[in-house]
Amino acid sequence: MRGTTPIVAALFWAAASPVKGQDISVSGYVGTQTLHFTQDGLGADTINRLNAEIQARGALTDTLSFELRLFGSTPLNGQGGDYFDPRVAKLTWQAGNWQADLGYDTVYWGVAESQNVVNIINQREQILDLQGDLALGQPMFALRYFGPSWSIEGYVMPQFRELEYGIDGRRWGFGFPVDQSAATFESPDGDDHVDYALRFAGSVGNLEYGLSAFDGTLRRPVLVLDTTAGTLSPHYVQGKQYGIDLQYTAGATLFKFEGIHVNPDSSAAYEAAVYGIENVLGDVFGNGWETTVFAEHNWDSRGVSGPAIFQNDLFLGARINFANLLDSQLTVGAMYDLDNGGLLGSVEFDTRLTDQVSLNAEYTFVSADNPDDTLFSASGFDQLKVQLEWNF
Amino acid sequence: MLKTAIRLTTIALAFAATAALAGDVQDPTSVMNKSRDMRKGLTNSVSDVVMTIKSGGQTVKREMRQYVLEVPRDGNRTINVFSKPADVNGVSVLTHSALNGNDKQWLNLPSVGRVKRISSSNRSGAFVGSEFAYEDLASFETEKYSYEGVERQSLGGKQVLAVTYTPKYSGSGYSRLRSFLDTTTYQPVEIHYFNRRGEHAKTLKLSKYKSYGSGGIWRPHRLVMSNKRNGNVTQIDFSTFRANGTAAGSFNSNQFARVK
Secondary structure: OOOHHHHHHHHHHHHHOOOOHHHOEEEEEEEEEEEEEOOOOOOOOEEEEEEEEEEEEEEOOOOEEEEEEEEEEEEOOOOOOOEEEEEEEEEEEEEOOEEEEEEEEOOOOOOOOOOOOOOOOOOEOOOOOOOOOOEOOEEEEEEEEEOOOEEEEEEEEOOOOOOOOOOOOOOOOOOOOEOHHHOEEOOOOHHHOOEEEEEEEEEEOOEEEEEEEEEEEOOOOEEEEEOOOOEEEEEEOEEEEEEEEEEEEEOOEEEEEEEEEEEEOOOOOEEEEEEEEEEEEEOOOOOOOEEEEEEEEEEEOOOOOOOOOOOEEEEEEEEEEOOOOOOOEEEEEEEEEOOOOOEEEEEEEEEEOOOOEEEEEEEEEEEOOOOOOOOHHHOOOOEEEEEEEEEO | OHHHHHHHHHHHHHHHHHHHHHHHHOOHHHHHHHHHHOOOOOOEEEEEEEEEEEEOOEEEEEEEEEEEEOOOOOOOEEEEEEEEOHHHOOOEEEEEOOOOOOOEEEEEEOOOOEEEEEOOOOOOOEHHHOOOEHHHHOOOOHHHEEEEEEEEEEEOOEEEEEEEEEEOOOOOOEEEEEEEEEOOOOOEEEEEEEEOOOOEEEEEEEEOOEEEOOOOEEEOOEEEEEEOOOOOEEEEEEOOOEEOOOOHHHHOOOOHHHOO
16 A cells, blocks of 8 residues: 555545634544355355544635545454545645545446446445445545536556455455466556546436546456466456446436447457336335336457456346335346356345444355356355444 | 495495405415515524433434525525434435425445445425424425415414415325414414324424514424324424524535535
């Protein structure tokens, strides 16, 4: 985590500074996470960790403000090590229609639910979340200009964050263990390579759109098998990615499209897309619950013989919001491989238990019988994750 | 002869009196437009809001900050930033009200940095388990309703103007609404909501009216919604409205996520 220390120290000084002290707010959570593998296999059956996040924000002057979202995790039953991640640790300058950010930030691009192929700025937070929704903080300098219904954003990213495979002691289900210490980079600058991104986004009527371009280290590695060691090691390649994302809102139905064209420096260009609909069914059970359904197709031009997990997969999902005092919600989803017949599914329940305490329980399961299916090695790694958080 | 003259005069006077009364009360649309005019003018305001939900013996307090921008010849723009309960702290919703009721909404989820345009179609659904439906919390634009009638009535010993109207937009949970307006300020003190079966399902009481600005811009600071069927009550309390909580540009979908 080179380079973090001075930025984080500066931000803590800023947070402690008496300047505009009344504008500073602090919040966050402390919680436990239990990961239980429901089938016998290699490694521990249950991994327990203590997670915490502290959030602070405040104004330093009329144009300068700071924001922090610092996450830390430590093992409780001896499995794995500690890690710390600044999801957000930045200074923001705002004047008129301009905004500049310096430091760690989390930037989300995308409209779909099953996968966000255009979402390239941040590395995925693969330890906490297998579905790719959570992100590791990305060091950057970002400059944004806001028009009335559109915006232009440019990013300079001087440090690359690797995907984490080993820190929490969990098993990954790739068929071989992943040796993260053997990670390699196509660029001689390694993780110091400076990456660039640009995005133009806006809305016109009921259409939201985004056009993006990225040049640098592609976030998802190629896993290279070392046959003598019997391990997989991540190899990070250089390339360009161009993306488009669209959402059209028509009453109860949202139409979504994300598409990318990826041009790696040393291998063939390819495309990937995810597109589908979200429909708010409303109160179908007649008791006040709000039900929403999702259907998306995921496609990768490299096809069934390529490295993509979702090369021709159909996602179906439903969310029920119980509209109760505890904001309880049930989400079920399944990704079905139309070529190989494999299934990746999850059932997730989210609720508050008291004003301060919330619960999240998620069961993820894989069913893949075809050895050609990238998911095949993951069957047998069904897992139940339970998180209990005290929020302040 | 005199008797006929007296009878005719009495009838004529009766007609004159009726005509005077009718002219006095006006038509429902102009009454509601006048009501709207007497609460507009804060342009850009912010207020701290506490919602207390009592349901089935349990009580939950939700806190949020509401920013409102009045837009000439269009619906209001609103940003609601939630702070309590703590697990939704920082979540915010931007609403661009449309005069025809087809509001646009965006949801900001700070834990993942995502801003999402969401569907506003579930108008009759309950907001976070409270007695307020999404359509109850939406900005009152007179163009969203068709007005059936207005008449003078007595409510709790006080003279009010009762306006009956029905929603023009789809997906409403109501067959009609009846608003009881104060005869001086033209602001509603009570609203009755009739469900799709025509039953009086909910009652909203609006109180703690304060006048802002020199021209008298009226805003209620307490709303109490009672469910007639199950007795559940949700109360919303507004702090004093402050001017210019955030710049007008913040009410655009590309910038509202910065507003806390």
